Amino acid sequence: MKALLIRDLMLAIRAGGGFGLGLAFFLIVTVLVPFGVGPQTELLSRIAPGILWIGALLACLLSLDRILALDWEDGSLDLLATAPLPMEGIVSIKALAHWITTGLPLVLAAPVLGVLLSLPVPAYQWVVISLAVGTPALSVIGTFGAALTVGLKRGGLLMSLLVLPLYVPTLIFGAEVARRGAEGLTVQTPLLLLAGISFGVIALLPFASAAVLRINLR
Amino acid sequence: MSLWEYANPVKFIRTTDKVLPWIWALTGICLLTGLVWGFFFTPDDFRQGSTVKIIYIHVPSALMAINAWLMMLVASLVWIVRRHHVSALAARAAAPVGAVMTMIALATGAFWGQPMWGTWWAWDPRLTSFLILFLFYLGYMALWEAIENDDTAADLTSILCLVGSVFAILSRYAVNFWNQGLHQGATLSLDKEENISDVFWFPLLVCIAGFVLLFIALVFLRTQTEIRARRTRALLAREGQA
Amino acid sequence: MVLTVRDLAVTRGGLAILEGVSFDLSAGEALVLRGPNGIGKTTLLRSVAGLQPPEGGTVTRAEDQIAYAAHSNGLKAMLSVTENLKFWASVFGLSDIEPALEAFDLKELRNRMAGTLSAGQKRRLGLARLMVTGRPIWVLDEPTVSLDVASVALFAEAVRRHLQGGGSALMATHIDLGLDEARVLDLTPFKAAPRTRQMDEAFL
Numbered sequence: 001m002k003a004l005l006i007r008d009l010m011l012a013i014r015a016g017g018g019f020g021l022g023l024a025f026f027l028i029v030t031v032l033v034p035f036g037v038g039p040q041t042e043l044l045s046r047i048a049p050g051i052l053w054i055g056a057l058l059a060c061l062l063s064l065d066r067i068l069a070l071d072w073e074d075g076s077l078d079l080l081a082t083a084p085l086p087m088e089g090i091v092s093i094k095a096l097a098h099w100i101t102t103g104l105p106l107v108l109a110a111p112v113l114g115v116l117l118s119l120p121v122p123a124y125q126w127v128v129i130s131l132a133v134g135t136p137a138l139s140v141i142g143t144f145g146a147a148l149t150v151g152l153k154r155g156g157l158l159m160s161l162l163v164l165p166l167y168v169p170t171l172i173f174g175a176e177v178a179r180r181g182a183e184g185l186t187v188q189t190p191l192l193l194l195a196g197i198s199f200g201v202i203a204l205l206p207f208a209s210a211a212v213l214r215i216n217l218r
Numbered sequence: 219m220s221l222w223e224y225a226n227p228v229k230f231i232r233t234t235d236k237v238l239p240w241i242w243a244l245t246g247i248c249l250l251t252g253l254v255w256g257f258f259f260t261p262d263d264f265r266q267g268s269t270v271k272i273i274y275i276h277v278p279s280a281l282m283a284i285n286a287w288l289m290m291l292v293a294s295l296v297w298i299v300r301r302h303h304v305s306a307l308a309a310r311a312a313a314p315v316g317a318v319m320t321m322i323a324l325a326t327g328a329f330w331g332q333p334m335w336g337t338w339w340a341w342d343p344r345l346t347s348f349l350i351l352f353l354f355y356l357g358y359m360a361l362w363e364a365i366e367n368d369d370t371a372a373d374l375t376s377i378l379c380l381v382g383s384v385f386a387i388l389s390r391y392a393v394n395f396w397n398q399g400l401h402q403g404a405t406l407s408l409d410k411e412e413n414i415s416d417v418f419w420f421p422l423l424v425c426i427a428g429f430v431l432l433f434i435a436l437v438f439l440r441t442q443t444e445i446r447a448r449r450t451r452a453l454l455a456r457e458g459q460a
Numbered sequence: 461m462v463l464t465v466r467d468l469a470v471t472r473g474g475l476a477i478l479e480g481v482s483f484d485l486s487a488g489e490a491l492v493l494r495g496p497n498g499i500g501k502t503t504l505l506r507s508v509a510g511l512q513p514p515e516g517g518t519v520t521r522a523e524d525q526i527a528y529a530a531h532s533n534g535l536k537a538m539l540s541v542t543e544n545l546k547f548w549a550s551v552f553g554l555s556d557i558e559p560a561l562e563a564f565d566l567k568e569l570r571n572r573m574a575g576t577l578s579a580g581q582k583r584r585l586g587l588a589r590l591m592v593t594g595r596p597i598w599v600l601d602e603p604t605v606s607l608d609v610a611s612v613a614l615f616a617e618a619v620r621r622h623l624q625g626g627g628s629a630l631m632a633t634h635i636d637l638g639l640d641e642a643r644v645l646d647l648t649p650f651k652a653a654p655r656t657r658q659m660d661e662a663f664l
Contacts, residue, residue: 003550007539014538075532079589082509082528083551144381148361148374158364162378165353166385169392176396190395197388208381215373218512227663303663367474449663455474 008097022059022102029055030113048117049178056106064142087210095143103135126181134174137198147212225302227445234438241435248428256421272330278429280323286316294376306372311440317355343393468517470503476652490629495647501632527593533586537575549592560591579606600631
């Protein structure tokens with residue numbers, strides 16, 4: 001299991017794309033928003049928490065098809081399926097690798113991009129905390145979507161259609177934490193609910209992903 | 219004589235062929251009575267005027283939008299546990315019907331909302347949940363279409379349906395939390411005191427019965443079509459091999 | 461018996477292709493499957509490896525005994541030869557990759573990126589992977605594709621040593637490996653009578 005994680009991380013670093021691409025996409029989305037809505041600081045600072053969450057979510061989505069598709073194409077997935085690793089473990093590790101290469105950099109980059117959007121000062125910590133708690137759920141749910149569409153030739157668009165509705169609760173609670181933080185309200189309830197979703201999907205969804213992957217492999 | 223006997227495709231087609239005309243007839247009677255009664259023989263609401271009459275389409279379609287998904291969930295479970303083809307195909311057949319019901323509920327809601335709330339659309343929790351439900355229907359149907367192998371498609375879509383149901387419920391609560399909303403309380407509830415008055419209630423019940431029958435008829439018909447399509451493919455495959 | 465196959469039936473694309481296939485494989489034994497293209501060798505091997513549920517019949521084997529190698533090698537272009545092998549070794553709980561490098565003459569290539577190898581070299585690396593699994597039953601699908609004569613000899617030697625060490629091998633190949641001890645099973649007689657799968661028969 002550890003070997004698989006190390007291999008995936010190594011591949012992400014060497015093949016470029018892994019760390020850089022999602023971050024660059026996040027940056028571009030954040031830069032484009034003021035072009036779209038105008039440069040007024042008050043407006044930007046009000047929508048900043050939401051924009052950061054949407055940007056992170058889209059950046060996450062962009063890299064989902066790499067989670068399993070590459071291993072599918074070169075036959076590694078077949079070989080992994082016959083290896084002494086449980087399929088649930090494989091998909092969990094894949095999701096973890098995706099989070100480390102995509103989610104974690106987004107969490108770290110969010111405050112920097114917050115400056116561009118004049119994010120209110122009290123909101124910084126809550127944006128970072130909500131992303132740190134919420135992005136693992138995005139990776140795990142995304143892995144489920146990737147497993148569903150792994151055998152399909154043009155699965156990317158379909159995967160977005162499948163995954164985005166599943167992202168709704170995470171997005172709502174995550175953005176709510178950030179928004180309330182920005183307004184100086186108490187964040188406890190949405191934060192607990194967000195954490196609940198994250199832990200819930202981490203605990204349960206790998207079983208569904210593994211089942212789906214087994215079906216796709218046969 | 220067990221219920222599972224109808225899981226045989228040929229038997230299913232034979233049985234539904236016999237009952238379908240009756241269901242269609244009942245559907246017609248119920249819808250006609252319910253709608254005419256509701257539209258022309260009920261008084262205007264003292265506050266909402268005649269716009270209230272949109273309730274006779276809005277509420278039944280909204281009910282069926284949710285119940286269609288529930289039916290798909292049950293059918294998916296049956297497929298996963300007992301692997302009856304008719305079950306998987308019925309789930310597939312119900313999805314577009316459910317999606318259209320959701321669309322009708324959303325559209326009639328918009329027509330109702332315009333005079334009442336002064337807006338076609340508001341990010342009210344109920345409206346938003348239905349929009350999300352509609353997205354789930356789209357994803358489910360797209361996955362069915364995308365996969366060539368019938369059994370793989372049935373397996374994957376039923377797991378998507380299970381996972382989707384959990385997330386649909388989560389979304390419902392999340393959306394509630396996110397915005398408290400404008401929508402009036404439930405029209406139907408078990409507590410008699412809260413219900414709308416009997417004048418509106420009886421024609422509404424007839425309309426709901428009509429929509430349920432319409433749904434059953436459409437699902438039967440579409441399942442038959444799916445079965446026949448599968449049968450055609452199986453026959454073609456056999457010919458190609460011989 | 462390390463592997464017993466009884467009355468196996470497999471399907472591909474909704475059509476029955478093989479039925480009634482039975483064979484045994486014991487330790488130290490090799491079995492070569494032959495038959496024309498499309499007879500179902502790959503599908504049969506996938507069923508034996510447990511990747512695909514068979515349509516009928518049984519495959520009896522102990523848990524975690526099979527090392528499977530398919531048409532594609534499962535190599536990562538951006539990892540070196542050593543890293544690729546080390547990865548698979550640790551997945552299977554082993555660490556020593558030297559014998560595998562030795563057996564397939566990969567020592568000089570060890571630090572090259574797998575993506576820069578030729579097709580034959582990649583294949584050798586893919587086969588070397590079998591040796592780091594430590595599993596007794598090798599299930600090989602066309603193992604000699606894109607190998608030259610010398611490499612085929614290397615491969616045959618590796619199989620022979622594996623058999624002598626108490627392992628066994630089940631492979632689909634057209635090439636004569638010069639393995640005298642290998643039995644041959646021609647799959648042509650097991651070609652299924654034209655019919656659809658049982659699953660589809662309910663629809664007819």
